[in-house]
Amino acid sequence: MTARPPAVDLAVLREMAEACGWTLEEMARRYLEEARREARRLREALDRGALDEAARVAHGWSGASGMAGATAVGRLLERLERAAARGRAAEAGRLAARVPDAVREVEEALRGLVPVTPPPPSASPS
Amino acid sequence: MARLLLVEDNDLNRDMLTRRLERKGHVLLVARGGEDALRVAVAERPDLILMDLSLPDVDGWEATRRLKAEPATRDTPVIALTAHAMAGDRERALQAGCADYATKPVDFPALLAKIAAHLKGSPRG
Numbered sequence: 001m002t003a004r005p006p007a008v009d010l011a012v013l014r015e016m017a018e019a020c021g022w023t024l025e026e027m028a029r030r031y032l033e034e035a036r037r038e039a040r041r042l043r044e045a046l047d048r049g050a051l052d053e054a055a056r057v058a059h060g061w062s063g064a065s066g067m068a069g070a071t072a073v074g075r076l077l078e079r080l081e082r083a084a085a086r087g088r089a090a091e092a093g094r095l096a097a098r099v100p101d102a103v104r105e106v107e108e109a110l111r112g113l114v115p116v117t118p119p120p121p122s123a124s125p126s
Numbered sequence: 127m128a129r130l131l132l133v134e135d136n137d138l139n140r141d142m143l144t145r146r147l148e149r150k151g152h153v154l155l156v157a158r159g160g161e162d163a164l165r166v167a168v169a170e171r172p173d174l175i176l177m178d179l180s181l182p183d184v185d186g187w188e189a190t191r192r193l194k195a196e197p198a199t200r201d202t203p204v205i206a207l208t209a210h211a212m213a214g215d216r217e218r219a220l221q222a223g224c225a226d227y228a229t230k231p232v233d234f235p236a237l238l239a240k241i242a243a244h245l246k247g248s249p250r251g
Contacts, residue, residue, distance in 0.1 A: 019234070020145040034138040059180045060136030063230040067142060 005071035007105035012069030028113040031068045034061065035103045042080075046089075046096055054092060055084035073102045127151035128245050131172035133163040133189070134207070135181050139230075143176070146234060152241075160184025164192055167199045174245055179208040179219060187222040194223035203244040207232070 017027035038061040045054040058081035065074030076098060083091040130147060134140040135158050144154045155170050157163040159182045167175060175193070179186030186206060193199040206219035206227045216227045225244050228237050 016142060019149075020142055021149055022145070030138060030141065034136075037137070053182075056135070056180050056182065060134075060139060060178075064136055064138040064142070066231045067139070 005075055006109075007070070007072050007102070008109040009069035009071055010109075012067075012071075016067055016069070025113050027068065028110045031064070031070060032107060032110065032114055034064055034068075035070075035073070035106060038064075039099055039103060042096060042099065046084075046093060049089065051084045051087055051089060051092065054096075055081045058084060070106050073099070073106060076102050127153065128173040128241070129153045129155065129170070130241070131155045131157060131163065131167055131170065131175045133157045133160070133175065133181065133186065134178045135159055136178075139178075143232065150238060158182075160186065160189035160192075163189050164196075167193055167202065168196060171198065172202060173248065174241060175202055175204045176207045176241075177204050177224065179206055179215065187218055190219070190222040190224055201248065203248050205237075205240055205244065207237075 013027055013031070014024055017024045020027065022030070038057055042054055042057045042061070045051075045057060058077045062074050062077035062081060065071070065077060076095060080092055080095040080099075083095060127150070130152050132140060132143060132147070132154055134143065134156070140156055140158070144156060148154055155166055155172055157166045161183045163175070163177070163181075164184070166172075177186045177190055181189065184192070186208070190204050190206070193202065193204060203225040204223060206216075206224040208215065208219075208227075208230060219227050226240050228240060
C-alpha cells in the first residue's frame, strides 16, 4: 500500500526558503498566494474547455508545488496535467474538483506560519 | 558572472529560480512567454537563456527555433528547463536548437554546472 504523501514537507519548504533567502513565513505566504492564483486560473480554463491551458497551468503549479514541498497537491496536479493534455475533460474535471480540498490541507499544515484566510482585495499588497 | 534570461510563465517557479541564481551572482532578465522571450533576447542579448518549454503563446520549442534563426541570438546557448517527463521531449528540445536540457524539480548544483559549461563554450564566454 502506498503511503499518502504529506500535505507539506516542511523540510523541503524550509530548504527552498533558505536557498531563496526568504524566511519560512515568506516562503509559505508565497506558496499560498501561488495556490490561490493558480487554482482560479485552472478552474477558469476548465470552465472554458481550454484543456491545453489547463494542462499548462497544472504543469507549472505542479513544478512549483514540488519545489515548495507541497507533495500531495503536486502529485494531484501531475495527474490533472496528464488528463488534460490527453483531452480527457471529464477526468480532468474530477481531479480539479479535488484541488480545493488539497489546498485547504496545505493551508492547515501551514497554519501558524501565515493566515489561512486570504486578505480582502483592498488589503492585498501589489 | 553572467546575464541570464529566464523564460518561465509560472510566477513562483520564476521567482524562486531568479532568487537562487541572483544569490550565485548572476544578473537575471525574465520573460513570461515565448513572444516576450524573443523580444527580450534580441533587445538585451543575454549570455545564456533558460527556457521553460510549456509556455503561453509561443511555446519553448518554437521560441528556441526562432532564436536560432535570428542572427542576433543564434549563438546564445539555450538550456531547456521543464518538468516534462514525456518521452521525446528532450530530443525535441535538442532538435529545436537547445544546447542542453534540465528537468524540474531543478537539481540546482547540476544546473549551475551546466550554465557554467555552456558559458565557457559560448562565443561570449
